[in-house]
Amino acid sequence: MGNETGTGTRDLLIETARDLFLLQGYGATGVAEIVRVAGVRPGSLYYFFPTKEDLLIAVLEWYRDNIYEGLLQPVYERIDDPLERVFGILDGYRQMLLLTAYDQGCPIGNLALEVTNSHPRVRELLKENFVQWTDEVARNLTLAAGRLPAEIDIPGLSEYILSVMEGAIMLARTYRTIDPYDNAIAHLRDYVDRMVEDGTNWAKPSRFRHASDGEKTL
Amino acid sequence: MGNETGTGTRDLLIETARDLFLLQGYGATGVAEIVRVAGVRPGSLYYFFPTKEDLLIAVLEWYRDNIYEGLLQPVYERIDDPLERVFGILDGYRQMLLLTAYDQGCPIGNLALEVTNSHPRVRELLKENFVQWTDEVARNLTLAAGRLPAEIDIPGLSEYILSVMEGAIMLARTYRTIDPYDNAIAHLRDYVDRMVEDGTNWAKPSRFRHASDGEKTL
DNA sequence: CCCATGATTGAGCGATCACTCAACAGTATA
């Protein structure tokens, strides 16, 4: 973490690229723009990063290493209840959408669909970020497990929550209104509330009914 | 639709761009590549489309005008039950993920996060495609309304289903495994099943939190 | 002092980017 040696140019480039990638995407952000905003010359960038993709990797590593300071801590300072902390995290993305007028959503989700077919290391880091997010949600759900059905699949539910959030951000950014996000979180809240209040009646989602599995459904 | 006049070059360019945008994204696909794959010269493209963005607009209009043939009809031929038709549509995306080895997800979702900050007409068409998809799901849910709670917000639930699907595709493409998609659809199936099987006990998701019994929160 | 090392400079590389345009071909109508 603390890069105590050096002049700070490397960190400056990572943070500049991070912000520009978030606003414009990876492909739409040129190296020339990054170095111009950072106030350095192209050679300096390529002294630290062999390619533009290595800079993207460093940005994704930054997100992975700063999830607590940037995402969790502001929520955990306000909220103690583990279940409400999960919805607090979701509310953080809501604030981001509103404050940036839907220009910024989830940094990882933005990049995920854009660079999925690129270098394996990039995909690996996208996955690491998603897994870290999911694990943190799962940790909170485990702390609230007393209120949830015993047979609940906490990792699966956590991943489901991530799916809902990413999809809802996509719709909110496209529509440029918060309604799709609020609608999705409300449904999610209802789903979780049902587990809390009626745990014994909760059916573990397991029956996979894919048409591809053969039988014609009527 | 039936462009009976002309030589077909315009349609050929739209379909070629559609396929390349789906595989590589909008920004990563160059005009030179489109005309090379289509077997025409750059001048022909710019005879029909003033800018590359106008070609993207034509592609989005194509998706809007061909949702039935490309997405719904293959499902509706197999499945009659309106509720199962919804999950049949979702299974179509599952097949796409598997058949393309996670290279192709939802064509609209791919573009949505990439070009959200571009020309208003593009955003408008992305929205039109999402709304059309949601409306079709809502139509099916309405046909199945007899099995659903009377007070259910069908448009809201339809939009929620779209959120879940788009987020699940994002995760499946990043992880390069179908598990996140199956997990999300299973949770969605469970959510809908609960409404069908226990409609009277279903509460409209809005202000339903920690009803009567002891408050543990904070 | 000298030197090694880390860091920076800035001109400039070839390739590709979206895009242009004057010339021309094909076909139908007059």
Next chain:
DNA sequence: TATACTGTTGAGTGATCGCTCAATCATGGG
């Protein structure tokens, strides 16, 4: 045949792309 209109051609535009590199600077140790 003459005119008009729809497409097509392909060389070529300036700008920007990611990236290179020999030269230079700053700094601390021996």
